[in-house]
Amino acid sequence: MCLGFLFQIMKKDDCFYLGKIVKKYSFKGELLAKLDTDEPDLYDNLDAIFIDLRGNLVPFFIEASQLHKSDLLRLKFEDVDTEADADALLKSDLYLPLELLPKLEGNKFYFHEIIGFTMKDENFGLVGKIVGVNDTTSQALFEVDRQGVEILVPMNDEFIVKIDRDNKTVIVNTPQGLIDLYLSQ
Known part of the structure; x- marks a missing residue:
């Protein structure tokens, strides 16, 4: 080293x-x-x-x-x-x-690496910008800012479709209505 x-x-x-x-x-x-x-x-x-x-x-x-x-x-x-x-x-x-840090590929990532990435949902569309990760709960959560509204998306391997490092985008497929819950408040 x-x-x-x-x-x-x-x-x-x-x-x-x-x-x-x-x-x-x-x-x-x-x-x-x-x-x-x-x-x-x-x-x-x-x-x-x-x-x-x-x-x-x-x-x-x-x-x-x-x-x-x-x-x-x-x-x-x-x-x-x-x-x-x-x-x-x-x-x-x-x-x-x-x-x-060892380089990660595919859908593996370090929390600090995806801060600032855009999140897109296959069903919902553009969700917003990833501003943080909450790993104090039993399941880590993406903290996404959508025009001042905080949206929490579970970091579930089944939800993460693709980590696109070239375009700084995380593509997810969340359960129907999850993102709408935050926007209807």
Whole structure:
């Protein structure tokens, strides 16, 4: 991995959330991080990572790392050699630059990637502009703005027909009347 990104000031908007440091692993400063990914093995050979310390992304160089129990990553950072050093990093969020995200194809997408895309429904027509994703519910929702009206569309694989990256469009096929519910209020 190229370390050139470490010499830039990184903002959260330029990064993606990788996970959180959840507990100490040893008395030598090792930590365990819970990764927010379906493919944790993509991240077991990192050279460096950004840690959110009081709202600032601080680069940490990694001496050693290995997967531990499927979705945990065991990390040993340079200059984190004691239990006290490790304690200072507990519960911290981990970030990497967006350019390190693996490219997705077809109908798979990252939430940040589709912000600003236009949503079209095969039955309804033009729905509006995707302005956000609500992933705090049991099912993630597209947040779509239609001339000032918020429309929430479930991110259901059965509803998503196509992610058209070239035209920045998400084509869906929602149940009849779903979009009309928001417009008749």
